[in-house]
Amino acid sequence: MSRQSSPDVVVVGAGFAGLYQLHRLRGLGLSARVFEAGSGIGGTWYWNRYPGARCDVESLEYSYSFSPELEQEWEWTERYPAQPEILRYAEHVAERFDLRRDIELDTRVTSAVWDDDTSRWSVTTSHGETVTARYCVFATGCLSRPKDLEIPGLDAFAGPVYSTARWPHAGVDFTGRRVAVIGTGSSGIQSVPVIAEQAAELTVYQRTANYSLPARNRPLDARTQDERKANYAAYREAARHSPAGLVGDLPTESALDASPEQRRAAFDDAWAQGSLGAMRRTYADIGLDIRANDMAADFIRGRIRDTVTDPATAEALAPSDHPFGTKRPCLDTGYYETFNSPHVHLVDLKKTPIERITERGVVTADGEVEVDDVVLATGFDAMTGALLSIDIRGRDGQALADAWADGPVSYLGLGVAGFPNLFTITGPGSPSVLSNMLVSIEQHVDWISECLARLERDRVATIEPTPQAQKDWVAHVAEVGEATLYPLAKSWYLGANVPGKPRVFMPYIGGVGAYRQICDEVAADDYRGFTLQ
Ligand code: FAD
Ligand code: NAP
Secondary structure (H helix, E strand, C coil), rough: CCCCCCCEEEECCCCCCHHHHHHHHHHCCCCEEECCCCCCCCCCCHHCCCCCCCCCCCCCCCCCCCCHHHHHCCCECCCEHHHHHHHHHHHHHHHHHHHHHHHHHHHHHHEEEECCCCCCEEECCCCCCCCEEEEEECCCCCCCCCCCCCCCHHHHCCCCCCHHHCCCCCCCCCCCCEEEEECHHHHHHHHHHHHHHCCCEEEEECCCCCCEEEEECCCCHHHHHHHHHHHHHHHHHHHHHHCCCCCCCCCCHCCCCCCCHHHHHHHHHHHHHHCHHCCCHCCCCCCCCCHHHHHHHHHHHHHHHHHHHHHHHHHHCCCCCCCCCCCEEEEEHHHHHCCCCCCEEECCCCCCEEEEECCCEEECEEEEEECCCCCCCCCCCCCCCCHHHCCCECCHHEHEEEHHCCCCCCCCCEEEEEEEEECCCCCCCCHHHCCCHHHHHHHHHHCCCCCHHHHCCCCCCCECCCCHHHHHHHHHHHHHHHHHCHHHHHHHHCCCCCCCCCCCCCCCCCCHHHHHHHHHHHCCCCCCCCEEE
């Protein structure tokens, strides 16, 4: 098939963001080429095929809202569907909206260079092809670039090393094998119980104990689904204007004003619901006041101690070094219970850090544990990693890597000063990873699409944030972040998981609804804070 060498738009990435962006561009009558490094579409749900991978936002909320027909025809089978089902959904969307013909798989974008004379981006791919485009939309994902592991000796390991974020498509049979899982974030916590079902011995290497709540996943019954479908428009609208892109009542009461019995009942209720949002929504100050947060954290630690029979293991699993919610909490199915099995062992890396990996296994101060397989559930170079692994150059050849040397700066998480006609979807400085991502993705794509429509209609050649607007926005993002408990954790939100990465609280915590309003006002005020030429 012949492809345009100078489409109107290049979109990088074919996850949920890239797919919807392509659909909207078609609606605007703009030509587009979408480049995707993977061999399939779906982004996160293409790559992360580890055992137990599933979403922790309910399917009826973690799905597109842009097409009422799509909403009605798609049937989810579970409250929190597993990776294969979410990937099938992405594939269904691509087929239904005939998106595949503009998507090039196995094609990594290696550089994007702005040319001031032609007002176009030159985008080069891993196949050596260079195309030029008026606009470049980076839908490269916040959690798409696995972080490099800084543990020495990994190359020496004689057996297979699996990464949860690059899981073999054929699956892995751990039956009878001795397995090491390194990392206890969401990926580790989801995969450990499933790997434990097969493995002969499973050793879990934990650097930071995380807060995890029981998912209470279940099949979706027809009544729940029908009820939602009958009222979908209202639910979606509520989600769009909520703090985190999730529907639910907002608390006004302080945990400090409640009696111990009331708090216990509220936390018990949230625990029974099986939802991250429910625990956060128990009281208004859970994320703001350390005393309120401690009450929720104590409750969770108590449940861990109730569940794990060995007291030393329970103590190690109970998070103590960061407030609840300041690292992304997890939803699990049987995680803590798994440690009651005699063949599952926990190594607390706070006490005995990993020194190295050898040909045979993992060495800590306690000696070597021999294993057959190593599973890395060690996370991502989040929010900036995928963007900075592309050589992006704006006006006067300025590299994005230089502009972001002290941490990412952007206006609204949508554009960067000095980089005209460049848009990022769920970029740093937007609510993105603090929200139901589907809501945030749709909001960004809609905003970008309306913006492009305006530029096209009025024959505007370039749009770019002013340095002042960007500076003010970056200051605002930092200010609202600092007013919360988030900076108290060494989290990937702050870049703290990647050695040498600047410590900047990257997402915007002002809330999805408030942020949407700001973006809408900026657009209504003829793109206040942007220069249009
Ligand atoms: P991605 O899905 O990451 O897609 C980006 C795509 O860009 C990738 O396919 C990548 O290969 C491609 N790409 C990157 N760089 C290049 C390049 N240079 N050239 C070409 N292609 C490139 N969010 C939630 O809200 N709820 C959840 O329950 C949830 N669960 C998650 C579970 C896991 C295991 C992970 C890792 C993340 C989860 N997230 C969840 C976040 C998730 O990333 C988003 O919900 C959403 O899928 C992101 O879509 P995206 O299109 O923005 O990015
Ligand atoms: P993560 O949350 O960053 O967890 C990585 C884990 O690896 C952490 O326990 C980390 O410890 C540990 N680690 C990293 N480097 C290490 C090292 N050198 N030595 C020892 N341990 C090391 O990554 P993730 O679990 O892949 O999740 C990332 C995000 O993706 C989540 O927060 C969530 O947003 C999303 N996600 C969601 C789901 C879901 O349930 N829907 C599932 C998976 C992922 P430290 O904490 O000490 O850094």
